Structures are given as structure tokens and as C-alpha cells.
Amino acid sequence: MHLANHGGKNIGNAALIQGVESLLREDLPFEATFLEEPWDLYSRHELRFDERFVARVNSESDALLVGGAVAFDGSSMYANAGFRLDLPLELWDRVERPVVFYGLSYRGWPTWPYHHREALKATLDRILGSETMLFSVRNDGTKEWLGELLGLHSERIHVVPDPGVFVPTADARHPELEVGKLNVIVAPNAEDEMPRYGRAARKRSLRVPRGGSELRNWLPVSSSWGWRESRATFLRELAGALARLGADHDLNLIFCAHDVFDIGMCYELFWLLPEQLRHRAVFASASLSNGNGPYFYDLYAKADLAISMRVHSMNPCVGLGTPVVPIVSQARMRAFMSDAGLGDLTVDLDEPGVGDAVYRFASNALASPAEARARLFEARGRLREQASMFDSRVATLLEAA
Numbered sequence: 001m002h003l004a005n006h007g008g009k010n011i012g013n014a015a016l017i018q019g020v021e022s023l024l025r026e027d028l029p030f031e032a033t034f035l036e037e038p039w040d041l042y043s044r045h046e047l048r049f050d051e052r053f054v055a056r057v058n059s060e061s062d063a064l065l066v067g068g069a070v071a072f073d074g075s076s077m078y079a080n081a082g083f084r085l086d087l088p089l090e091l092w093d094r095v096e097r098p099v100v101f102y103g104l105s106y107r108g109w110p111t112w113p114y115h116h117r118e119a120l121k122a123t124l125d126r127i128l129g130s131e132t133m134l135f136s137v138r139n140d141g142t143k144e145w146l147g148e149l150l151g152l153h154s155e156r157i158h159v160v161p162d163p164g165v166f167v168p169t170a171d172a173r174h175p176e177l178e179v180g181k182l183n184v185i186v187a188p189n190a191e192d193e194m195p196r197y198g199r200a201a202r203k204r205s206l207r208v209p210r211g212g213s214e215l216r217n218w219l220p221v222s223s224s225w226g227w228r229e230s231r232a233t234f235l236r237e238l239a240g241a242l243a244r245l246g247a248d249h250d251l252n253l254i255f256c257a258h259d260v261f262d263i264g265m266c267y268e269l270f271w272l273l274p275e276q277l278r279h280r281a282v283f284a285s286a287s288l289s290n291g292n293g294p295y296f297y298d299l300y301a302k303a304d305l306a307i308s309m310r311v312h313s314m315n316p317c318v319g320l321g322t323p324v325v326p327i328v329s330q331a332r333m334r335a336f337m338s339d340a341g342l343g344d345l346t347v348d349l350d351e352p353g354v355g356d357a358v359y360r361f362a363s364n365a366l367a368s369p370a371e372a373r374a375r376l377f378e379a380r381g382r383l384r385e386q387a388s389m390f391d392s393r394v395a396t397l398l399e400a401a
Helices: 012-027 039-043 051-060 117-128 142-150 193-197 213-217 224-248 260-272 290-302 311-320 331-339 354-367 369-400
Strands: 002-004 036-038 064-066 070-072 099-106 133-138 157-160 182-187 251-255 281-283 305-308 324-328
Touching (some): 012 369, 099 369, 142 157, 193 224, 224 251, 305 311, 305 354, 311 369
Parallel strands (some): 002 036, 002 064, 182 251
């Protein structure tokens, strides 16, 4: 049973799901089949982690695979376990099948509290103390983050490469691509905009004159921590970099929304471009189901360059060998690229002149594509060896069961 975001509309989930299943099919010494268990339905409260869930794990599967989703986000909803697999502590002992947590990750911001830390600590102590459970997190700093959050430092917390690196592709025709042009993917990130772009030292609010409370009904919403201003500045910088690339090369610009959140930002970027470049831009399909992951990432594999803000735009490029300019906005993005030996390729969202840096890095990649691809494939090889080492542990656990 593979618990993962099978029903989500963020195509990055497809990279995680199909990446880990591909790894295990290749590395396990026996044939493995996977039963989809949609984590999304639990997050939307359509299903619950309760006795019925445990009974289904025990009766319908030989093992439970907990896929590498963002599992630790501090939501106040997870009062039982402190993370997205919100199974009450007393029910963990009733799970009779081996459980493999494969590359879990976190999502947090300095301004976000983490609710139910005590429940999370108790749950992880239970998991790490079990001989039938194997626990791993992504190579994006999640282990260190858990140590800082909970004071939890254990050799039983294994670190594995992001499975999205190993997403499989299916050869297909992509009408977005233009033969004879340089096909450049732009994958923005409109998720968590307030903490991602906020830069001011404190939260600000509108000053409403005495007797003027009605103004709040029609005045623009205030920009807490200056996020709107920072976001607008960044988009202008990115549009400027794309305009300069368009002046240098015969580009075909492909706006690639990974999630519905990103569609609006693609549209904003489009209108910030010079008119001539707008006539050389297309929009890839958005809100595809996870079953279309191999088709979607085949578009990446056939592109000349990706300018990536999404984790599962930049990380799969490493495995696919697609030259990439990662625009990083979270510590976990930097940590992954550093672990992959590619930290020098990243552009920080906050750095002054971010547009100049994007233009420079993109120009370098387009000027030496073979060299860029070779370096990414070398990194993929190292990460694949790390994945194989963990998969041998998975095989040992499952064979013993």
C-alpha cells in the first residue's frame, strides 16, 4: 500500500510517486506491486487515520510505503501524531505489516509555529523504536530540521535522495516544443506567497482613520511583511532576465505551472514581457493528474533549459539531465542542491540583482549545454548509489517479514 498524494493536482507529486516506485522496482530482489492510497483524502477529512485504516493495511497489503511527501508542516489539524499521517499513538502498535517511510520532508517558515510538537516527538520515538519500521527523510535538511525542532538526533533517521530525481518519462509529442528554437521552461512558484516573499521586519496593517472602518471593505489588502512589494520586484527582475535571453536567442518560452497556484503567476510574468517575446511564449497543460507524470516530465527532458522555482521542477532536472537555473527560496532547496554537489548553480530569490544572476546562469547553460548535462548526470549517478544503499535496507526489512 503506497500512501501518497495520488489525487493531488500538483504534478510534483507524480515525480515523488513514480520516482520511488521506479527505484523500488529496480532495486528490490522480488516483484513489487503498489496499491494507491490517496493521502489527499485524509488531508481533506474525507477519510481518517483510525482503526479502519490499520485494519486495511493489515488485510490488504504486505507492507505500507509512506511516500516522500511534505509530511511535517506544523498544521494544527494533526493533534494525534503531529504530522500528516495523523494516526493516534495507541494504534501504531496494531500495525502488523512493515512500514517504510521513504524520503519525507518538511515545509516551514520562520513566521510559522509548529503545532503539536509533543505529539510528533512521541510518534517519532515510537516509529524509530520499532524493528518493523524504516524511517527516512529527503536530503533537503529535514533530518537537521527535526533535530532543531525536537532535539531528536538518531542514527535510525536515514537520509535518502529526493525520489523526484528519478521520475520516469514516456516518449511523447509535445506541441509546446518548437523545432529549431531554444525551448526554455519557466516554472514559477506561487505557493505560500506571504512568507516566501515577505521581507519587512514586522507585520504591517492598514491605518484606518477614526470613523473610517468601512474603508477596509474596499481598500487593497495591506502587504504584511512587504511581501507584495518584494514579489512585484522579483517578477520584474525575472521578466527582465527573460527579455534579455530573448534578445540573445531565438527562444520558445514555455510557461509551466505545476499547480493551480502557479497559473496566475505565469500570466503575470507573460504580461511583463516585451511584446515580441510574448508572441514566442506558450503555456503547458496545468492541473494534470499524477498518471500524466511521465508525459509531463518528458517535456522537461526534451527542453533546452528550465528556470525553476518549484522543488519538483529543479530536482527532476538533475535526474533528466536538463540544464537548470534553480531559483531557491527555502533552505530545503539550497540543502538539496548542496547535497547533490550543485549548490553553485543556484540563484537566491532574495539576492540583489536576482534578474542579472538568472540571466548569467541561463546564458552559461545555453552556451555549454553538453557540459551542463554531463554535470547533472554525474550528480544523478551519485544520488542513485545513495538510493540503492537505502533500498537494500528496504529489501532486508521486507524479506524478513
